[in-house]
Amino acid sequence: MLWKRLIICFHRSCIFSFRRKTRKKDGKVQKILKRGKMTISGRIVDIHQRRIFPGDVKIEGSRIKSIAERKDAGDLYIIPGLIDAHIHIESSMLTPASFAVAAVSRGTTGSVSDPHEIANIMGREGVDFMIEDGRKTPFKFYFGAPSCVPATDFETAGARLGPAEIRELLEMEEIKYLAEMMNYPGVIYDDKEVLEKIALAKSLKKPVDGHAPGLSGDALRKYIGAGIETDHECSTLEEAQEKISLGMKVIIREGSAGRNLHALKDLYRTHPSVIMLGSDDIHPEMLMKRHLDKLISGLIREGYSPFDVIASATLNPVMHYGLESGLLRPGDFADLAVVDDLREMNVLETWINGQKVFDRGKVQFSARPGPAVNRFSCSEICTEEILVKNCGAPFRLISAFDGELITKEVIHEAVQGKMVESNTTADVLKIVVKDRYHDSAPAVAFIRGFGLKSGAFAASVAHDSHNIIAIGVSDQDIADAVNEIVRLKGGMAVVNNGKTHSMQLSVAGIMSDRPCEEVAAEYQFLSGLVRDLGCKMTSPFMTLSFMALLVIPELKLSDRGLFNTSNFSFVPLFAE
Numbered sequence: 001m002l003w004k005r006l007i008i009c010f011h012r013s014c015i016f017s018f019r020r021k022t023r024k025k026d027g028k029v030q031k032i033l034k035r036g037k038m039t040i041s042g043r044i045v046d047i048h049q050r051r052i053f054p055g056d057v058k059i060e061g062s063r064i065k066s067i068a069e070r071k072d073a074g075d076l077y078i079i080p081g082l083i084d085a086h087i088h089i090e091s092s093m094l095t096p097a098s099f100a101v102a103a104v105s106r107g108t109t110g111s112v113s114d115p116h117e118i119a120n121i122m123g124r125e126g127v128d129f130m131i132e133d134g135r136k137t138p139f140k141f142y143f144g145a146p147s148c149v150p151a152t153d154f155e156t157a158g159a160r161l162g163p164a165e166i167r168e169l170l171e172m173e174e175i176k177y178l179a180e181m182m183n184y185p186g187v188i189y190d191d192k193e194v195l196e197k198i199a200l201a202k203s204l205k206k207p208v209d210g211h212a213p214g215l216s217g218d219a220l221r222k223y224i225g226a227g228i229e230t231d232h233e234c235s236t237l238e239e240a241q242e243k244i245s246l247g248m249k250v251i252i253r254e255g256s257a258g259r260n261l262h263a264l265k266d267l268y269r270t271h272p273s274v275i276m277l278g279s280d281d282i283h284p285e286m287l288m289k290r291h292l293d294k295l296i297s298g299l300i301r302e303g304y305s306p307f308d309v310i311a312s313a314t315l316n317p318v319m320h321y322g323l324e325s326g327l328l329r330p331g332d333f334a335d336l337a338v339v340d341d342l343r344e345m346n347v348l349e350t351w352i353n354g355q356k357v358f359d360r361g362k363v364q365f366s367a368r369p370g371p372a373v374n375r376f377s378c379s380e381i382c383t384e385e386i387l388v389k390n391c392g393a394p395f396r397l398i399s400a401f402d403g404e405l406i407t408k409e410v411i412h413e414a415v416q417g418k419m420v421e422s423n424t425t426a427d428v429l430k431i432v433v434k435d436r437y438h439d440s441a442p443a444v445a446f447i448r449g450f451g452l453k454s455g456a457f458a459a460s461v462a463h464d465s466h467n468i469i470a471i472g473v474s475d476q477d478i479a480d481a482v483n484e485i486v487r488l489k490g491g492m493a494v495v496n497n498g499k500t501h502s503m504q505l506s507v508a509g510i511m512s513d514r515p516c517e518e519v520a521a522e523y524q525f526l527s528g529l530v531r532d533l534g535c536k537m538t539s540p541f542m543t544l545s546f547m548a549l550l551v552i553p554e555l556k557l558s559d560r561g562l563f564n565t566s567n568f569s570f571v572p573l574f575a576e
Contacts, residue, residue: 037065038354041073042338047080047315048329050307059334062353066330077342079310080328081109081335081352082292085317086180086209086232086251086278089130089141090117090510091542093284093461093519096130097367100139102284102516104358106291107337107347110140110325112278112317114179114209119146120464121375121508123159124169129373129507131174136368138352140335142323144179144209145169147197151182151464152550154570155558156435158375158465163196170204176321177201180211180232182464182551185568187226188219198227207321213406213552216242224248230320232278233552235260235406237267244271249320252312254295255279256286257542259403265299272308276316283542284520285527293337297345306342369513372506376460376489378468379439381482383475386432386444388420393574395420396562397428398547398555400449402537405546409555409564410448411575420446422473424453424534430475433548434468434482435559436460436490436509442482445557445573447471447547453534455496456481457526459541460509463549467559471544492541494529501529 038059044067045052054073058065089099089111096113103111118126127143134141145166150157161169169175178201181187186194201208212223213233224246232251234240240250244267254261258280267275277292292313299309318325326332338349350358357364397410412428422429427448434442456472458481468485472478477495484493484502490509493502503522505512512519523541530540537543550556553565564571 040078040336040338041070042076042078043073044328045077045079045306045310045342046328047307047311048327052077057328057334057336059351059354062333062355064326064328064330064332064334067328076348077339078328079107079337079339080314080326081337081350082107082296082313083317083323083325084108084111084279084292085276085313086253086280087111087113088115088117088281089113090115090508091255091281091283092287092516093505093511093523094516095367095369095507095511095513096134096139096141097136098513098516098519099287100134100137101363101365101367102287103291104139104350104352104363105347106287106293107339107345107350108291108293109335109337109350109352110142110323112142112144112176112321112323114144114146116146116149116151116179116464117466117510118508119149119159119161120151121158121466121510122373123149123161124165125373126159126508127169133370136370137365138355138357140323140325140352142176142321143174144177145175145201146179148180148182148464148551154550154563155465155548155560156437156440156467158437163193163200166197167200170200170206175206176323177207177209180209181228182211184212184215184223184551187228188222195226202227210248211551214239221246230276232280234264236263240264240267244274249274249276249316251276251278253278253280255281256283256539257281257403257546258405261295265302265304268299268304268308268312272305272311273316275308275312276320277312281542283523283539284516285524287516288520293339293345293347297343301343367515372513374489374506374508376436376509377438378434378436378486380486381434381442381479383479385442386430386475386478388430388444388573390415390417390420391574391576393576395446395574396555396571398431398445398447398557400447400543400547402449402543405549405552407547407553407555412446422446424473427451429471429473430478431547431557432470432478432482433462433557433559436467440559443557443559443561445562449536450540450543451534451536452530455494455533457492457494457530457533457540457544458482458485459492459544460485460490460505461492461541461545462547463545464551465548465559466508466510467548469544469548471547492523492526494526494533496529496533501526
């Protein structure tokens with residue numbers, strides 16, 4: 001019948017029209033072919049053939065079906081999705097799902113993530129939480145098995161992961177590698193448990209990450225010879241060159257506290273194939289401003305090869321860790337970013353597995369808060385617990401530096417009086433670490449470099465055991481800041497003359513389940529308050545968090561006392 005033929009013809013016309021429909025946006029043409037298929041046109045950055053050409057990327061389902069060169073494809077650039085080669089998601093104070101929402105706006109599609117922060121608090125339960133929370137989003141989290149939980153035996157942590165637990169983790173598909181082996185003395189001196197963990201990773205053909213700040217010579221050779229393949233702790237070009245010469249790959253760290261890109265960037269000219277780019281630790285306010293995107297554009301503006309620079313955040317980590325992330329080739333997962341220009345790297349679109357997850361300022365998925373996990377069992381402290389009686393001898397100072405994780409030991413001259421107290425004129429401040437897992441007496445020492453003139457600030461983000469750490473001028477303000485963290489069961493606090501401002505971190509005492517924008521705003525506010533008290537540090541809370549990290553030289557404070565990494569032992573406060 002005529003009317004049936006007309007309907008059929010109209011239906012076919014609609015389908016044909018849909019399949020041929022084009023959309024032009026900001027110099028780029030997208031052709032909608034049919035459901036599950038898409039063509040993205042632009043200047044394709046081919047890091048494999050080291051060329052940039054106008055072309056079409058045809059996506060079918062989750063993968064790239066084909067890439068075809070054409071005459072003109074607009075002004076925008078298409079690059080592989082970026083991968084942070086070394087990061088602790090917990091350092092952003094965001095859950096994995098919330099981190100993903102923030103990261104995709106920077107063109108980041110995946111991360112090589114060591115969950116040892118939460119593992120030191122919650123053990124296997126913490127690692128499981130990170131994996132499950134990450135599954136709420138399309139973002140590609142590649143987690144490692146935390147090798148050092150606790151980081152050392154010289155502090156109190158919330159959990160322990162021995163070889164049996166490490167085996168269970170490494171056998172999981174979600175676990176891609178053995179995370180940073182911070183216990184380098186254990187490697188060098190043949191600690192049985194340490195070597196067993198490394199052997200387990202090797203037997204399962206999974207890479208082993210390193211952590212060896214300042215290690216060189218025979219000790220470094222022994223460390224690498226045990227099977228450790230990477231290091232992210234290089235702070236000088238000479239250190240990095242030695243490690244590379246011995247077979248290591250170097251992850252250049254540029255985060256909120258550790259910033260080594262300036263010192264190491266010439267490796268892109270000499271050793272580009274063994275370089276990766278990672279944040280290590282990045283706080284939320286920085287993530288709002290930049291991630292790998294702006295590091296890459298900055299290097300390109302300085303004249304470094306765009307192919308080498310982009311490869312350090314795409315090709316190199318994918319090949320080293322064996323990741324299921326696309327590299328902008330036919331057959332690869334459609335993981336890519338569309339940017340306006342390589343020298344500016346303003347991200348317009350981000351795609352993961354053929355799904356557009358970010359589109360011109362709008363994230364295309366949301367993070368659903370899940371049930372919070374935590375471990376926090378300690379009581380408040382009083383000022384009497386942090387008094388330091390003067391024995392009339394010189395005492396050891398932790399000397400801290402802006403933008404550095406490394407500290408120095410300084411011997412300060414003896415002072416007058418019954419008690420040793422903070423001295424703002426000499427920039428000598430009291431530092432306190434309180435065990436969050438038990439009711440035990442706090443450890444007390446002194447520190448230089450923060451510059452506070454009044455007040456105190458505290459946090460339960462204190463690598464790696466995440467006990468409560470505080471720095472301040474008056475004992476009362478210090479105690480009030482510590483007690484606010486106890487009351488919140490994790491968070492950050494600033495106190496001045498009895499007036500308290502704080503932020504709760506409800507997930508394990510180190511993360512919030514709120515959006516990045518909210519966490520960043522509160523964090524910036526608290527950081528501003530600390531700077532108003534005279535603090536000289538660019539990121540006061542981030543720097544504070546590393547003052548209890550015993551695996552980074554030279555002098556640090558655990559909940560059990562002052563610890564010197566030169567001889568890997570406790571040292572007394574007074575240098576008699």
